[in-house]
Amino acid sequence: MAGLTVAVQGPRTAPRRVRRPLLSLVPALVVGCYLLVAAVGPVLIHYDPVHTSLEDRLLAPGSRVSGGGTAWLGTDGLGRDLLAQIVYGARTAVLIGVSTVALSCLVGVLLGAVAGYFRGVADAVLARIFDVLLAFPAILLAIVIAGAFRRSVLLVVVALAATGWITFARVTRGIALSLRERPWVDAARVLGVPGRTVLARHVLPFTAGPVVALATLEFALVVLAEAGLSFLGIGLPASTVSWGQTIANGKEYLETQWWISTLPGIALSLLIVNVGILGDQLTARYGRGRSDRTG
Incomplete structure (x- = not known):
């Protein structure tokens, strides 16, 4: 009977074990497709964001x-191809x-590691900076900075x-304090061994996993914030395609030409959701790995 029970339960449990790892790969595959489109798409699709075709x-x-081609995802109020806008966006x-993430990571990891390892004045000064900057909403500060200068990609970053x-900085500081x-x-x-060498060889390598997660x-937050700034008209210039600008261009035609705002919004939502899920997976993996090593 025992052998019969195993034979019956085996086929039922095996597909579940195989299905879960496959589903966990979906966010990574979706993000990979976005990266591929961002890298290769502009090479295959020629698009001039300034050119308009009222016909x-x-x-x-x-x-x-009018040129004989096909607008697979339609056009906007100025006759610009929506598929090209999504690809360039x-x-x-x-x-x-x-x-933005690379710049934030470089500054934050260096300051957080120095403050957490050496403590003292560096840690006290960084704590006060935290208090001052956290008093302002991040998106509000970004709006103030972006609106005070001429619009450009560098300014948005x-x-x-x-x-x-x-x-x-806060995550790295906590890890450095523990290590x-x-x-x-x-x-x-x-x-x-000099403190700088200890910090570089014995502390910073252990921050790689949590920092990547x-x-x-x-x-995901940066992409959403950039779209928000462009939607408000204080982000990127008109010569640079952005999903936020495309969505804003279609807000006047939502009742009739719904695709102008809906399709870029779907593209933006899919990217943010899948990047968020991928980040949660990495956080759970590295968090569990750290608890296993410390335990």
């Missing part, structure tokens, strides 16, 4: 344009997201990174 304005998805979102580095009391760090200090989550 082709407000065409439905699948319509023929993906490149803009990835470029700004990666640049700086505006979003102005507060983005705080999260990286500075570990036996191998104490042994290195007893052997006379955090960077994934911050990437």
Whole structure:
């Protein structure tokens, strides 16, 4: 009977075990597709965001344009192809997201590691900076910075990174505070290893996992914030395609030409949701790995 029970239950449980890992790969595959579109799409699709074609304005998805081609996702109020805007918008979102996260990560990890390991004045000063910057909403500070200067990609990156580095600094500081009391760090200090070397070799490598997981989550927030700034008209210039601008261009036609705002909104939502899920997966994996090692 025991053998019969195993034979009956085996086929029922096996597919579930196989199905779960496959489903967990979906966010990574979706994000990978976005990265591929951002890298290769602009090479395959030629698009001039400044050029307008009033003859082709407000065409439905699948319509023929005056030049003989097909507007697979329709056109906007100025006759610009919506598929090209989504593809070029993906490149803009990835470029700004990666640049902002990289800048925030570089500043935050360095300041957080120094403050957490050396403590003293550096830690006290960083704590006061945290208090001051956290008193202002991040998006409000980004709006103030972006609205005070001429619109450009560099300005948007700086505006979003102005507060983005705080999260990286806080996470890195907490890890450095924990690691500075570990036996191998104490042994290195007893052997006379310089503090900078100890920090670089015995502390910073252990921050890689949590920082990568955090960077994934911050990437989604940066992409959403950039779209919000562009939607308000204080983000990127008109010569740079952004999902936020495309959505804003279609808000006047929501009742009739719904695809102008809906399709870029769907593209933006899919990217943010899947990046968020991927970040949660990385956070759970590295968090469990740290608890296993410390336990």
